[in-house]
Amino acid sequence: MADTSSCLSLPYILPSQAQKHVTHNEALRILDVLTQLGVLTDDQSVPPTAPVEGDRHIVGDAATDAWAGHDGAIALLENGLWQYFDPKPGWRAYVIGRESMVVYDGTDWIDLDSDELQDIATFGLGMETLPTTPFAAKLNSALWTALYQADGGTGSVLSTLNKETSLDDAGLIFQKDFNTRALLGLFGSDNIRLSTSADGVDFRDGLVIDAGTGVVEQPNLPRFKAMTNFDNYTSADVWTTIAINAAEFNDQSVLDAGSNQFIAPVAGTYTFGATLTFKQNASDKARLSARLLLNGTDVIAGSLGEITGAHVSEQTTLQIQTMALLAPGDTVELQGLLRGFDGYFMADQTSFWGFKVG
Template sequence: MDDTALLKLPFIMPSQAQKHVTHNEALLRLDALVQLSVKSRALSEPPSAVAEGARYIVAAGASGLWEGRAGQVAAFQDGIWVFYEPQPGWQAVIEDEASVAIWLDGMWQITSGGNGEQVARLGIGTAPDDTNRFSAKLNNALFAAAESGEGESGDLRLVMNKEGAGNVLSLIFQSGWSARAEFGLAGSDDLIFKTSADGVSFRDALVLRAADAVVDQPNLPRFKAFTNYDNYAALDSWTTIGINNADYNDQSVFDAGTGLFTAPADGTYFLGANLLFKVNASLDARMRARFLLNDVAPVRGSTQSLTGAHVSEQTTLRIEAFASLSTGDTVALQGGFTGADGYFAADETCFWGMKIG
């Protein structure tokens, strides 16, 4: 054997010339590794100014003179960088963190703070870094309240704090390392739930306002629309009313060109309409209305009618219905007259709907 098994201290061999070189090399290694204390483990390349004997743990992504040395101990000795491969059980004080690390399972793992209470970085099953100073890689985590029988309250509260209203305090949920949802105080003091299909563009799904506890659903599928002209309906025929203007149209579920509402997702929807009568030649016209599903059949329970004499532009017929719709289903508003033909008046003849479940 040419050196020791653990610290790799070189032996002085029989009849070896310049034995002092071998001896001094062993002393340098001992000087670097015994009572190991490093300046930092956050650098991936050598510092610009360094003192003789300074030691560092090389960070991931090492470059320059430290390239390919991640995790190793780099010691500046005799004006050059000398590298030492850590062995299981080696311990090192991390000076800029006031912490102690141990080399286990191929990584430096923090075991305690320098004062036994505070740790600047902590990794559980994975290595922390400057951005994620606490990192954990595990399958389950448990927080349990200290119970009253242990002299404690039995309560458990997790408190997270941000500096001010304009800062962010949130939880981000990822799939394949791409964000799909964010929950928290994201840039305001309102509690916001956001979702994303691509990890880049987010939309607010739910907002709980801090000021008054009002709940907003900014992207709830919903619409309210009206017709801006009088719609004529012939006697004893169903006419699709030309609803061609939208007061609001979240998720673009209503098409003002066709007057159709299209369900953007499977679910239960609430639909409503208000139809205003406008006299044509006779007050004997009898109004009726319905919602037509997929241009085929009426939505069950939506067909309603009014009989008797009407007062022009004062008599209204309102219909409402719940509908279980599938993605892509369309709904149109239809009206008609019996007894005599007539008009559904502009502006006050409206159609609306929203997803409720």
């Protein structure tokens, strides 16, 4: 069994030891010196000419006189004599004379604002770092606050992410259990991107802001524009679902050409519109009507329209437009009606469109 502790070399009281109070007091003396360590100086190589009992110093380099041979040690004046304590890596001390903190790295005492600490290769706070992430912190919250003007600052606080070329990345990565779920920043270009992923592999841009113009794009916004590519025959006085089967664009595949329906992928507010062009069969006297139907049963408020005047075949058009609050899976379809006489809704001139607005 060792006679002293491994870190501070505190003497142990041994079995059957005489004058145990001497050993105990020596341990207290060492603790009194080394805990809450504050020293007067750390850059003197010569002992002060008029030291005071209890003064502590970190001996400077190339020490002389009574301090000779004790470079870097902690020197304590006790009972008129200098006592020395050799530091161990990680010990810290407050240098009263210049109001600075220093730390011992195993060889030298280093200022906490020294060049060596300004160029640390890795820094882990609550966790170990990895070669690809030289700075890592494991914590529940963090705060960045500006240095106020009253404290000598500007009152502002800025964080800067800098990249080398336009093709490089600069941004924030959001993860779940270290699996990426979202990106925000300049990824692969100088455009601002907000991108999400359900699996950490397939990413979809929800928002892109062009670096040159500032124009905002929503690449995956649910939206479509389509038309019918054949004349849709409609019997007199029968609401008929128009076969909207030729899409100009159909983001998120929201328009199902098989059922001729828009299918809401997510909840939200949507805008819809349609243009219907009349084409006569035997008569041009039919009244032209249109509506949007929700889930195959309910007429969407504001979507019902009708033209009652005389029609010109292949020229008379009816336009409708409205908004609807939809739940995921809700369907919207375009219907037309020719009142009194049959006829057609004209190919390539009858269209249906919509998109999510909120």
